Amino acid sequence: MGGSSLATRLFVSATAWLVIILAITGVILSSVYRDATERAFDRRLNLYLRTLIAEVATPDEPADRQFQSLGEPLFDLPLSGWYWQITRTDTEKGDTRASRSLWDKKLPKLEEHGVDLSAAGVRLGYVDGPEGQSLRMVERPVDLGADGKFLVSVAGDATEIFDETRSFDYYLGGTFTALGVVLLLTTIFQVRYGLAPLKRISEAIADIRSGRAERLEGRFPVEIAPLARETNALIDANREIIERSRTHVGNLAHAIKTPLSVIVNEAGAHAADPFASKVLEQAEVMRDQVAHHLERARIAARATIVSTITEVAPAIEGLRRTMEKIHRDREIAIEVKADPAARFRGERQDLEEMVGNLVDNACKWAASQVFIEVVVVTPEAPGVVPKLRVMVDDDGRGLSEAERAQVSRRGQRLDESKPGSGLGLSIVTDLAGLYGGSLTLSNAPIGGLRAELVLPTV
Structure with missing residues (x-):
């Protein structure tokens, strides 16, 4: 019973053995x-x-x-x-x-x-x-x-x-049938209530994974209690490893940025020297590479920890206010339409980083308007998990298919006059992929570019 539960398999196995034993005994x-x-x-x-x-x-x-x-x-x-x-x-x-x-x-x-x-x-x-x-x-x-x-x-x-003999067989068959029914009912009772603690643990682990809980709580039978303790210990160890990884990533970032800054400053002081110009150019490439890989390491460290649940609408509203302040000199109108029930199965800072990059890019290229829409897509087919869709539209000039492919590559920029390293969309793609999501670029209904982010929800 490939997709069947443990309780079903145990019941079928016990029933089969019961029938065989009663038949042989009869x-x-x-x-x-x-x-x-x-x-x-x-x-x-x-x-x-x-x-x-x-x-x-x-x-x-x-x-x-x-x-x-x-x-x-x-x-x-x-x-x-x-x-x-x-x-x-x-x-x-x-x-x-x-x-x-x-x-x-x-x-x-x-x-x-x-x-x-x-x-x-x-x-x-x-x-x-x-x-x-x-x-x-x-x-x-x-x-x-x-x-x-x-x-x-x-x-x-x-x-x-x-x-x-025939009369005895009739009585024996009736007796064994009644006995079999009683034993089957007893087996059902034992399987259902005997495996109930395992079902509780399974549901509790699902809650932990979805962010609704942090540990296995409650009392368990002595046979199951060691499993609950070891699971909690594993969760604690996982969190500790993640925190250490974050600390190491931060330390590495500071350790590398300082020498790079010295190299850039020294090369900048001799800008007229062709050798210094080459050093400055390669140092900038190194800085971008270091930033990209450190960001990937930080993202991977966060994505492997047990998930939390983030309310999407408040996070998007906070981003709107922040971006309006950053781009107030361009007088960009940012409109938000978010489903109040939308929730992201992940950390808020990751959601803000992904959507923030997309909104920032939209504000840089928009003529006057940026529209953010958040919807939850519930599939009709059974067994398919729902998805969270975040669509960021601008009314800029848009991008051709070739340009979309170019900006999706790490470090690629279409306009060097615009500030940035060209890592924004690459970071969004990497972070969405770690959460099992995706990023696609298309034409926006309001005339510019649409960046559509698909993420897991609950």
Whole structure:
């Protein structure tokens, strides 16, 4: 069950094993009961057999009183299914005496059916009797010396064995069915409530990942508590590693910026020297490269930490006020239309950095207007997560497809007269990618460029 839950798999596995165990147990019990019923039936047949042999061994008994000690009325009822037969085997004529129930029929011989003598000197087996009856028969050869040799046979209706076994199977099936239902209900109860703590942990981890919680809280059973403790310890260790990474990135930035500033200042003091000009040019390239890679390291460090949730509308409104102050000399009108329910699954400073870069670029190139729209896209297809769309439009001259491809590359600028390093869109693309989002450039409805940022939401 590839997409199935652990509880479902455990329930299916337990059900399968339960059915197998009950089936095997039922077959074994049915077989044992059939054997026991058959042995009891055989004891009854052997009792009649010994009585008949005793009658044969005392031929002086009057004929009308012979074989009266069997005590079974069914031997006198025609074709009742209970028969006895005594056949003399030491004469060619083979005189036979039989119970009245046989009427004018004869019992078959087990020897002719390939049944061998047992250690007790008897043969036991199933044969077809008169009227197609299934008989359980026992026979024994008797040697009386001078009085002759005989084959004594007693047969009983095997339907008794089959009916007893069938009745037991019905009761056994009903009992096992009821037992199976009770065990299945017990299994459902155990799986549902036994795995409830794991479900709580799963939901708590999902809350941590989405930013709704910071740790696993609550009490857990002793079997699950170590897992909760280790998970909390892992979260704490992850946060500590991220904080150390941020500190190292900051220290590295300061350590590299100072030597670069010295090189730039020294080269700037000898600007007329071609060598100094080349050094100054390459130092600027190094500064841009260092800024880019340090920013990527800082972004990656932040994106790998457990997510938080950021309200988008307040962050965008704060950016609007900031950008209006920065570009107040150009009198750019910045309009915002943000869904109040929009939330970004990430840190606020990352959202402000991405959108801030896009709004700053829009303000630099706009003629008079910048429009920011924030919407939450909820897909209709099941299983598809919703997305946050941030669209920044300006009414500038716009960009061709070739120009869009150029500005998307790191450090590329279309107009050197505009301030900046050319890293803004590259940083936005990298940061959005780390969050599983994307940045696309297209034509804006108000005439200029549209930068559309797609980010995860909750």
